[in-house]
Amino acid sequence: MSEEGGMIRARATAEMVAQRASVSRVAVSRAFNPHTSLKPEKRELILRIAQELNYTPDRAARALVSGRSHLVGIIVPDVCSHWESQEIDALTTALQAEGFATLLFKTRTDYSMDEKLLSYMRGFNPDSVIAFVENVKPTTLVRFLGRAVPIYVHYPHGGSVDDAQPGPLHDRLNVLQRAGVEQAVALLEGYKVRRIAYVSGIGKSRANTARELMLRTVMAERGLPPPVVAPGDFSYERAFAATLDLFRVGKGADAIFAANDVGAFGVIDALRHELGLRVPEDVKVIGFDDIAQSHWKSYNLTTVKFDLDERVRALVRLILRRLNNPDAPALQETLQTRLVVRGTVG
Amino acid sequence: MSEEGGMIRARATAEMVAQRASVSRVAVSRAFNPHTSLKPEKRELILRIAQELNYTPDRAARALVSGRSHLVGIIVPDVCSHWESQEIDALTTALQAEGFATLLFKTRTDYSMDEKLLSYMRGFNPDSVIAFVENVKPTTLVRFLGRAVPIYVHYPHGGSVDDAQPGPLHDRLNVLQRAGVEQAVALLEGYKVRRIAYVSGIGKSRANTARELMLRTVMAERGLPPPVVAPGDFSYERAFAATLDLFRVGKGADAIFAANDVGAFGVIDALRHELGLRVPEDVKVIGFDDIAQSHWKSYNLTTVKFDLDERVRALVRLILRRLNNPDAPALQETLQTRLVVRGTVG
DNA sequence: GTAAAGAATGAACACGTTTTCAATTTCCGT
DNA sequence: ACGGAAATTGAAAACGTGTTCATTCTTTAC
Known part of the structure; x- marks a missing residue:
């Protein structure tokens, strides 16, 4: 209101504060940095x-001299994918509480990544990088971003092989798919289900590989025949089409696992609205992730969940630890999955 | 691979490049900035x-000396809200193409905003700020961020009064709700619909106000009685509950407008899965936004759309114009809406 | 061939901080 | 009151770039 005409009020600088408080500019800097030596009343005055x-x-x-930008880069193919957006939301909240801001970068939707983006990103000097990307090795990231930047390849849908590695080269977040899958298969067995199908995610992706493998393993352990696989790509549309194929070209199924919840929605809609089948009476459906939409009445999906908040907390913990101690040996955190039973089974 | 032990390879600096190319450091700077005078072959060598x-x-x-951070701050209550996430995704793509990166900040979910966040944000020196927030005046933002930062209060769901202002104080994006609403009401009239209800968004929000007002206006113009209003808050859950109230406590309706698509999903699920009514045979439903999920078979929603890409292009255009010419008079862009007809009517 | 105009060049400065370091003040135990 | 340790302070250096300005080199017009 007190502005006049086109005058642009310049941002205040430490010098101005110092002058007005009759202290040195250095004192102002100290007032804003904890763990520095400054007389309490002076700090109070300055603030x-x-x-x-x-x-x-x-x-x-500050970044220029301290080497800390307090920026965390996030590389993601699709912000609006359900799983990714919920992850980004939680991450932003958690990082903001620690004094970091999240920097968003988009890459191609096929979960790949190009070197141009990495160079572009490096210019912003992120303190850490989280890549929601498949088909990229941490070493590639390291080469382009420099070893000083802690990097987390946060495989979409928490994909990872089931085991914790003995001597990991980089910090890792492991997701143990087994518990949730065992509960899911056990539940299906209770309903005397015989033919189980799997509508996959992107074939080569870690999440898809891990989930398909674990499903196969658990079914084998229980003496069930291996699942029929219908190829999807984590999207509603492909899962929809895959389900139609499964029943029109293939021999159908009594129960369908989908590689993720959004895919499961596609499966359900194909069964109900295109094939005229009932869920769960005719076909039972189980997803992976437990995204926020899974409890919507139209789907009410039974799904294998791994806890979002726990996951984000673990990730932030890894990042902060690494930033405070760059040369510590690689760390890993492990997360459990569990089945959330809703209406699409039983 | 060529790293040795714990050695951290420092980031290359302009000085190193200059030395290796046998040129001055200034030349390196010029090589990376177009419209500077530098011999072409020299620039090529340096690059x-x-x-x-x-x-x-x-x-x-670069930001320190040029005053341009190439960061655009986005303030949002919920990254994972469908509308917001699609908007952020498109914005990030568009801004990235122009050499900007998006900086994400979360605020409270009631679409309000606190001064602490603004101060926090200002520290990162964004070149521009887009706030997906209600209940905040541009002048408040200006006071905390400084007049040098172009600010866009991008009301969620494109809410705005329907008219373009004659002499706007700040750059604006106007959404003309009328066209879409007229088409929607006309479509309903064709089905002899009599009782129309409106499941609202957050009461005081611009989007909700604009949409309710326009619906009311158009219905009045056509001699229809005013709509019954059931209070929601843009969420699936509240729309679900509001619909139950409308039929159990209130007198029901032949058609329901929801303030946004996600709300419409809640309406549909309440009607079908809790009230045992058929959509569209018993009750017709129309939403606003046309988010990506609206074509999913379970909902297949008829909805009033305003084009996402067009909207984002207009917003980025405003921002770039303003950055290039800070003292230009306030600009406004105008967007049209239109009805997308799917299965929930007819 | 010459003068004028324009392009190319690099030294020095500026940006707003944090960090280092040496100097000063305060505090504590005797 | 005194010595030593600890806390407090500010001057100066550093961070990596863009910008200004005076100088040198090149081109253009006659």
Whole structure:
């Protein structure tokens, strides 16, 4: 309101605060950095005047000298994919609480990534990078971003082989698919289900591989024949089409696992609205992820869940640990899955 | 691979590139900035060597001296809301193409915003800010972020009063709800619908106000009685509950408008799975937004759409114009809506 | 061939911080 | 009151770039 005409009020700088508080510019810097030596009343005075002048330290300048940008880069093919968006949301909240901001970068939707993007991204000097990407090795990222940046390839849908590696080269988040899958197969067995199909995600992706393998393993252990696989790509549309194929070209199934919840929605809609089958009476459906939409009445999906908040907490913990201690040996955290029973089975 | 032990390879700097190319450091800077005077073959050489050394200019340093961070701040209550996530996705793509990166900040889910967040955000020196927030005036943002930062309050769901303002104080994106609503009401009239209800969004929000008002206006113009309003908050859950109320406590309706598509999903599920009514035979449903999920077979929603790509293009255009010419008079762009007819009517 | 105009070049400065380091002040135990 | 340790302080250096400005080299017009 007190602005005049086209005048642009310049941002306050530490110098101005110092002058007004009759202290040195260094003192202002110290006032904003904890664990520095500054007389309490002086710090208080400076912070008060800073607030009056609406001053906060410039992160760019701070980054330049301290080497910490307080930016965390997130590489993602599709922000609006359900799983990814919920993950990004939780991550942003958690990181913001720790004084970091998330920097968003989009890559191709086929979960691949190009070197141009990495160079582009490096210019922003992120303190850490989380890549929701498949088909990329951590070493590739390291080469382009430099070893100083802790990197987390956060496979979509928490995909990873089931075992914790003995001596991991990079920090890892392991998801143990077994528990949830065992519960799911046990539940199906209770309903005397015989023919089980699997509508896959993108074939080569870690999440898909891990889930299909675990399903196959658990079924074999229980003496069931291996599942029929219908190829999908984690999308509603492909899962829809795959289900039609399964019943029109193939021999159908009594129960269908989908590689993710959105895929399961496609399966359900194909069964009900195109094939005229009832879920769960005629065909039972189980998904993976437990996204927020899975409890919507139209789907009410039974699904294998791994806890989002726990996952994000673990990831943030890994990042902070690594930033505080860059040379520590590689860490890994492990997460459990469990079955959430809703209406599409039973 | 060529790394040795714990050695951290430092990021290449302009100085290193200059040395290796036998030019001055200034020349390196010029090589990366178009419209600067530099012999073409020299620029080529520098860029080649830069690529070899995997060098890109440090954005923090660049921002410090040029005053341009190439960051665009986005303030959003919920990244995983369908509308917002699709908007963020498209914005990130468009901005990335222009050399900007999007910086994500989360605020409270009631679409409000606090001053602490604004101060926090200002520290990152965004070149521009887009706030997906209600209940906040541009002037408040200006006070905390400084007039140098172009600000766009991008009301969720494109909410805005229907008219273009004659002399706007800030850049604006206007959405003309009328066309789509007229088509929707006309379609319903064709089915001899008599009792129309409106499941609202958050009461005070611009989007909700604009949509309810336009619906009311168009119905009045056609001699229809005003719609019954059931209070929602843009969420599936509240729309679900509001619909139950409408039929159990209230007198029901022949057609229901929902303030947004996700709300419409809640309406549909309440009607079908809790009230045992058929859509569209017993009750017709129309949403607003046309999000990606609206064509899923379980909902197959008829809805009032305004084009996402067009919207994002307009917004980015506004931002770039403003950055190139900070003192230009306020600009406004206008978008049209139209009805997308699917299965929930007819 | 010459003068004028324009392009190319690099030294020095500026940006707003944090960090280092040496100097000063305060505190504590006797 | 005194010595030593600890806390407090500010000057100066550093971070990696873009920008300004005066200088040198090249081109153009006659």
